Structure formats: structure tokens, C-alpha cells
Amino acid sequence: MARYELKLPAMGESVAEATVTNWLKNVGDFIDVDEAIVEVATDKVDSEVPSDVAGTIKELCFKVDDVVKIGQVIAIIETDAPAAAAPEKETSKPAKAAKAIEKDIAQVKETTLSSAPADAYKSERFYSPLVKSIAKEEGISVEELDRIQGSGVDSRVTKNDILNYLERRGTAAASPSVAAPSPVPQRTYVGRGDEVIEMSRMGKLIAEHMVRSKQVSPHVQSFTEVDVTRVWNWRNKVKKAFEAHEGEKLTFTPIFMEAVAKALVDYPLLNISVEGNNLIKHKNINIGMATALPDGNLIVPVIKNADELSLRGLAKVVNDLARRARASELKPDEVKGGTYTVTNIGSFGNVFGTPIINQPQVGILAIGAIRKVPAVIETPEGDTIAIRYKMMLSHSYDHRVVNGALGGMFVQRVAEYLEKWDMNRTI
Numbered sequence: 001m002a003r004y005e006l007k008l009p010a011m012g013e014s015v016a017e018a019t020v021t022n023w024l025k026n027v028g029d030f031i032d033v034d035e036a037i038v039e040v041a042t043d044k045v046d047s048e049v050p051s052d053v054a055g056t057i058k059e060l061c062f063k064v065d066d067v068v069k070i071g072q073v074i075a076i077i078e079t080d081a082p083a084a085a086a087p088e089k090e091t092s093k094p095a096k097a098a099k100a101i102e103k104d105i106a107q108v109k110e111t112t113l114s115s116a117p118a119d120a121y122k123s124e125r126f127y128s129p130l131v132k133s134i135a136k137e138e139g140i141s142v143e144e145l146d147r148i149q150g151s152g153v154d155s156r157v158t159k160n161d162i163l164n165y166l167e168r169r170g171t172a173a174a175s176p177s178v179a180a181p182s183p184v185p186q187r188t189y190v191g192r193g194d195e196v197i198e199m200s201r202m203g204k205l206i207a208e209h210m211v212r213s214k215q216v217s218p219h220v221q222s223f224t225e226v227d228v229t230r231v232w233n234w235r236n237k238v239k240k241a242f243e244a245h246e247g248e249k250l251t252f253t254p255i256f257m258e259a260v261a262k263a264l265v266d267y268p269l270l271n272i273s274v275e276g277n278n279l280i281k282h283k284n285i286n287i288g289m290a291t292a293l294p295d296g297n298l299i300v301p302v303i304k305n306a307d308e309l310s311l312r313g314l315a316k317v318v319n320d321l322a323r324r325a326r327a328s329e330l331k332p333d334e335v336k337g338g339t340y341t342v343t344n345i346g347s348f349g350n351v352f353g354t355p356i357i358n359q360p361q362v363g364i365l366a367i368g369a370i371r372k373v374p375a376v377i378e379t380p381e382g383d384t385i386a387i388r389y390k391m392m393l394s395h396s397y398d399h400r401v402v403n404g405a406l407g408g409m410f411v412q413r414v415a416e417y418l419e420k421w422d423m424n425r426t427i
Contacts, residue, residue, distance in 0.1 A: 004053045006075045008068050011042055015332045018042045019126075020066050020074075021201065029057050037075060040068070041201065042332045055079035067126055126156055134162050149212065202297045213359045217398040221354050222408040224393050228370060230421040231255055232389040238427055246316070250427070253289070253322075253344060254314035256367055259417035260342055261285050261307040267410045271339045273360040274401060288338035288358055289318065291325040292347075299325050300358060302338040311427055345394075346370060352392035362402050365411065368392035 011018060018040035025037045036048035037057070059076040062068055125146060127135075135145050140162075148165050150157040190196060199207065235250060242250040264271045264285050273280045285307040288300040301321040303309070309317065324330050341358045346369035355366045368391045375388040395411035 002079050003058065004055065004077045004079050005073045006037065006049075006051060006053075006077055007071050008040070008049065008074050010070055011040075011047060011332045015042050015070065017067050017069050018047075020062050020064050020068060021046065022064065023060055024048070025057055025060075027057050027060060031055065031057060031077065046202075046328050047332070049074070051075075051077060053077055053079050125150075128156075130159055131157050131162055134159070134166075138166055140166075149215070200295070200297065202299075206298060209359065210356050213356050216359060217357050217362070218400060219354070219357065219396050220399040220402075220404060220407060222395045222397075222404065222411050223352060224395075224408075224411050224415050225390055226393055226415040227375070227388050227390050227419050228421075229389045230423055231418055232370065234421055234423050234425065237423075242315070242427060246312070248316070248319050250315055251318070252370070254311055254318045255418075255421075256344070257287055257289070257303060257306055257314050257318065257342060258311055259414045260287060260340070260365060261309075262417050263410055263413040264340060265307055266413055267406065269406060270363050270397070270402065270410050272362055272401070273339065274362060274398065275360065279401060282339040284337075284339065286337050286339045288341035288361075289321060290341060290343035290355075291322055293326060293328075299330070299335060300338060300341060301325050301330055301334050302336065304337065315427075340364070342367065346391060352394045354394060355396050357396055357398055362398040363407070363410070364396050365414065366394040366396070368394065 008018060019042075020038060021041045022039040023037070024039065025031055025035075031037055031051045031054065033052070033054045034050045037051050038049050038060075040047055040049060055077040057075060058078045061072075061074050061076070068074060127145065131145075134140075135142075145157065145162075148157050148161055150161050231252070235252065235255070239250045264287075268281060271282050271285055273282065284305050287303045287306045289303060290298055290300050292298055301324075303314070303317050303321065306314065321330070321334065338358065338361060340361055341355075341364040343355050343364065344367045345353045345355075346367050349369050351371070352368045353366045355364045357364050370389050370391045372387055373390050374385050375390065377384050377386045377388070393411050393415060395407055397407040397410075
């Protein structure tokens with residue numbers, strides 16, 4: 001018999017850790033090769049970790065909600081493979097040394113907060129041992145810690161965040177006139193028959209992200225109406241041939257994405273991110289595609305280098321990302337790196353809306369429902385009334401760095417690309 005250490009595999013570029021959300025197997029269970037053992041979450045994506053070997057689970061090294069670093073051992077599996085006696089003795093020393101180091105680290109962490117009461121900093125938010133140690137030394141309660149806005153991954157509080165807070169806190173203490181009032185706890189009356197539903201993990205992340213976005217960015221909106229009759233008629237002309245040739249449907253979404261990508265090339269100051277007092281002008285145009293999930297939550301897979309894809313390529317990428325998003329099969333890297341976001345609210349019958357910016361981006365475009373409406377058409381013989389297909393574009397942008405002229409010109413350029421669609425175009 002041999003003992004196999006199953007480690008948390010790499011989950012994409014820039015992903016350093018994951019949170020255990022659900023163990024699919026228990027100690028004593030038998031597991032096959034490639035059978036999922038645990039569900040983990042990184043940012044918004046849930047992933048399953050399969051076993052590399054077949055055998056019996058002897059130990060699960062983490063609990064649900066624990067944060068695990070990439071490469072850490074998450075489970076011990078006993079396999080039927082014979083263990084070589086000599087090599088095991090050779091490797092036992094490094095293994096023992098590694099365990100000793102892990103034990104020392106655990107003791108250091110325990111000592112750091114040894115004088116704090118049990119669960120003194122128990123919270124739904126994750127805090128590193130260093131942040132907890134600073135909070136303890138400065139007399140910051142968990143309630144006060146929870147109110148600090150974090151700049152780290154998933155809005156986590158970093159060392160700099162808590163030090164900056166302490167500096168402001170000291171200034172406020174010295175000047176009672178600027179002291180912030182204590183927040184009033186919000187309580188909701190629950191009547192007989194009411195059902196209390198706990199927010200899902202993803203729901204909490206989305207809520208926190210949206211609140212932070214509204215606090216950070218002064219949102220401004222510009223709206224424009226678009227005549228998409230040419231797009232409507234062209235798609236009807238080619239969609240059957242496209243589906244027969246490609247085996248999938250041609251929706252309006254890749255058409256809209258192409259128009260947005262072209263407009264971002266024309267107006268690169270919408271393809272930026274804000275970092276402190278600096279603007280990061282992105283070379284690549286990576287468009288986030290807001291996608292509704294079956295459980296009512298939302299996820300934003302990213303179309304990388306959208307301006308370099310043909311319409312056929314965009315159609316394939318859009319369909320693939322949407323399909324895998326709804327099946328919870330996206331990889332962590334596929335929801336990262338977006339530079340601008342598009343949300344198709346028209347798929348729910350909405351005419352227009354005021355979407356919230358996906359930080360740290362500076363703009364998001366909502367595409368409304370396409371409707372048949374009577375419209376005045378200019379002809380050589382004079383004005384006439386005709387039935388046209390029209391929709392609204394709603395552009396939300398960060399007024400710290402995008403003024404009304406730029407925000408308005410950008411959305412108008414998207415409209416121009418759609419209204420001047422080439423009816424003779426092939427795909």
C-alpha cells in the first residue's frame with residue numbers, strides 16, 4: 001500500500017488560492033482516477049478537483065470555507081500500489097522536515113493570536129493572520145474590521161488597508177467633529193409565514209462587488225436609440241446557413257460584441273482601468289459578457305482579444321462561454337482580465353437600464369430588447385412612416401475619468417456600426 005498526497009492543482013494564471021466549498025467524498029470512501037473529490041471556489045468560478053489516483057481516502061486536510069494555497073496537500077489517499085521500502089526511507093526525511101516546518105508555521109500563527117479570545121475575529125470575510133494581529137494590537141473589533149473597505153482579491157483587507165484605516169482613525173479621534181457616526185443595525189420584520197433565505201456565496205460576492213463599485217465610481221449614463229433593421233434582416237438571411245454549416249445558432253450577441261470591439265478601437269480611453277491616481281490603458285480588448293445563471297446569479301466570462309476575432313469566431317466563443325457558464329464549467333482565467341463589459345438586458349424583455357460598472361473597468365453597455373416600432377423614414381420622395389426594428393443602448397461610465405462627451409460619443413459609435421451594417425456581408 002502507498003500513501004498519495006493529492007495537492008490543489010494550478011487553476012490558471014494569477015490564481016494563488018481557492019476556498020473549499022464542498023467535500024464530495026468522506027474519509028474511508030473509495031475514489032477512482034479522475035473522480036471529483038472536492039468543490040472549490042476562486043473569485044466567481046466554482047471548480048471540481050479530480051483525484052489523480054484510485055484508492056481509499058485516509059485524510060481530508062481542510063474544512064469547508066478554508067482557504068487553500070495552490071500546491072497545498074488537500075487529501076491523503078491510500079492506493080494499492082506497493083511502496084518501495086528504500087526510496088521511502090530516503091524521502092521520509094524531507095517529508096518529516098516539511099511537516100516540521102508546517103508545524104512551526106502553525107505554532108507561529110497560533111502564538112500571534114494566542115492572547116485573543118476564541119473566535120475573536122470570526123467573520124464571513126477572510127482576514128490574514130497579519131491583519132488579525134494588527135487589529136488585535138490596535139484594539140479593533142471584528143465589527144469595526146468588517147467595515148474596512150479592502151483593496152485585495154475579493155475585497156480582502158490588506159496590511160496597507162488596515163494601516164491606512166488606522167491613520168484616518170487616529171485623525172478622527174483627534175478631531176471629534178469629524179468622527180463618523182456609528183452605523184445603525186438594519187433589522188427587518190419577519191412575519192408569520194415569511195421565509196428567510198440565506199444568500200449564496202456567489203450572491204454575497206456579487207453584492208459586495210456591486211456596493212463597492214457604486215462607492216468607488218460616480219456613475220453617469222448616456223442612452224441612444226438604434227435602428228437595427230439592417231442587422232435584423234441580415235441575420236434572418238444567413239442564420240439557417242450558419243447553423244447548418246457550424247452546427248450552432250447565430251445570435252445577435254456576437255454582432256453586438258463586434259460593434260463594441262470596433263468602438264473600443266476608436267475610443268481606447270474607454271478600454272482602461274483605474275489604479276489609484278493612475279490610468280491603465282489596455283493593449284488588449286477583452287470584453288466581459290454578463291451571463292445569467294439558472295440559479296438567478298450572474299457571471300461575466302471574458303472574450304479575450306475580441307477585436308482580433310472574425311464574426312464567425314466571435315459567434316463560436318460567445319456560444320461556448322455562455323454554454324459552459326450555465327453548466328458551471330468555466331475556468332478561473334476565463335472570468336478574469338476583462339477591460340469592458342456588455343450585458344444583454346434585452347434577453348429578458350427590458351428596453352433599457354442603468355448597469356453597474358464592473359470594477360476596475362470604467363464602462364459597461366446594456367443592450368435593450370429589439371422592438372418593432374413605427375418610425376419616420378426620409379426618402380427622395382419625402383418623409384414616410386415605416387415599421388422598423390429598434391433598440392436602446394444604455395452606457396454607464398465612471399465620471400472620474402470619462403466625461404459626458406467621451407461616454408456619449410462611444411455609445412453613438414456603437415450605434416453607427418450597427419445602423420450601417422453591410423447587408424451583403426458573408427460569414
